Amino acid sequence: MDHEKSVANRDVRVPTPSRRPVQAQGSRRRVSVMQTICGRAANLLFPPICALCAIPSEPDDGIVGINLCNRCICDLKGTGFPVCKKCARPLPKGIADDADDCPNCRGKRVRFDRTYAIGVYGGVLREAVLQMKQATGEPLTLAMGCLLGEHLSNKLAVAPTHVVAVPTHWTRRLKRDVNCAEILLEAVAAKIGVRGSGRLLRCRRNTSKQGTLLPHERRANVRGAYRVSTGYVISGAKVLVIDDVMTTGATANEIAKILRRAGAASVEVAVVARGIGFDS
Ligand SMILES: [Zn+2]
Ligand SMILES: [Zn+2]
Incomplete structure (x- = not known):
């Protein structure tokens, strides 16, 4: 399927903003490690969906912190001039x-x-x-x-x-x-x-x-x-x-x-x- 056409009219996942309570240093580190482990496990079970093409991303796909897959990022940036x-x-x-x-x-x-x-x-x-x-x-x-x-x-x-x-x-x-x-x-x-x-x-x-x-x-x-x-x-x-x-x-x-x-x-x-x- 043409990727440009595939990005139209797809449902996208709404990211939930996170709020972190104030915690002691050690407790915060333990929570952070747990969050990382849980986050990776969640990504394996429910891979993040690209906000543009709505296709589930592979692990390490896209840029960290950007809810777009590598393919869409390349298409969006173009060849550069x-x-x-x-x-x-x-x-x-x-x-x-x-x-x-x-x-x-x-x-x-x-x-x-x-x-x-x-x-x-x-x-x-x-x-x-x-x-x-x-x-x-x-x-x-x-x-x-x-x-x-x-x-x-x-x-x-x-x-x-x-x-x-x-x-x-x-x-x-x-x-x-x-x-x-x-x-x-x-x-x-x-x-x-x-x-x-x-x-x-x-x-x-x-x-x-x-x-x-x-x-x-x-x-x-x-x-x-x-x-x-x-x-x-x-x-x-x-x-x-x-x-x-x-x-x-x-x-x-x-x-x-x-x-x-x-x-x-x-x-x-x-x-x-x-x-x-x-x-x-
Ligand atoms: Zn995409
Ligand atoms: Zn000018």
């Missing part, structure tokens, strides 16, 4: 692999310093993003956040002091609209070892979904839509902004603008996928 450091678009031929920008962002007012993406929006990565947006997509979003965090841990140019998600308006949360960015934030922050600042940014008004708009409409749609929450001092902060997809970069640019106005020293952006359908 040089990308623009600033906007993460694949570099056209004739541009040096280590170029700091590209024809797409050169001469434009790009307010963020750098963009990281697992890959270009298409194929299995597109399928994963579409599944993440479903009501049942949270386990996959957490797994993709872990994969993004793993990707970042080798590549981050600046050690972030704050990790934030692109926020949605409270009316969307009330309607239980899925905000993948907030779920990704949890997983990325845990993976790179920085506490997430989930309340640092606020959405001031209910914007239209960017994916439904043309490029010039997207810029207008997000203009003035975000603010830094009252009480947060981010002077000199190095902020990493998390989102699911970057296409025109309008949302990231607007958020970088308000973060810089509030005193942020650097703003970098990390997304699961870089859409290249529109120019920024």
Whole structure:
């Protein structure tokens, strides 16, 4: 069966968050050994299921702590190619692999310093993003956040002091609209070892979904839509902004603008996928 097709419309296992009580050192070590033994036994009896293709994993399959099988991880990452450091678009031929920008962002007012993406929006990565947006997509979003965090841990140019998600308006949360960015934030922050600042940014008004708009409409749609929450001092902060997809970069640019106005020293952006359908 075609693996890309096999990832669609499968049930996924919902991971249960664990909370550890405070324990004495020796007791904690004994419990940890028992947990390891029990965990291995449980994996043999009930092998973990890949959050994307829903196929039970072999022992040692996938990356530790990421609920995805090796096959899906390879498909999601793709073959790899040089990308623009600033906007993460694949570099056209004739541009040096280590170029700091590209024809797409050169001469434009790009307010963020750098963009990281697992890959270009298409194929299995597109399928994963579409599944993440479903009501049942949270386990996959957490797994993709872990994969993004793993990707970042080798590549981050600046050690972030704050990790934030692109926020949605409270009316969307009330309607239980899925905000993948907030779920990704949890997983990325845990993976790179920085506490997430989930309340640092606020959405001031209910914007239209960017994916439904043309490029010039997207810029207008997000203009003035975000603010830094009252009480947060981010002077000199190095902020990493998390989102699911970057296409025109309008949302990231607007958020970088308000973060810089509030005193942020650097703003970098990390997304699961870089859409290249529109120019920024
Ligand atoms: Zn898989
Ligand atoms: Zn670029």
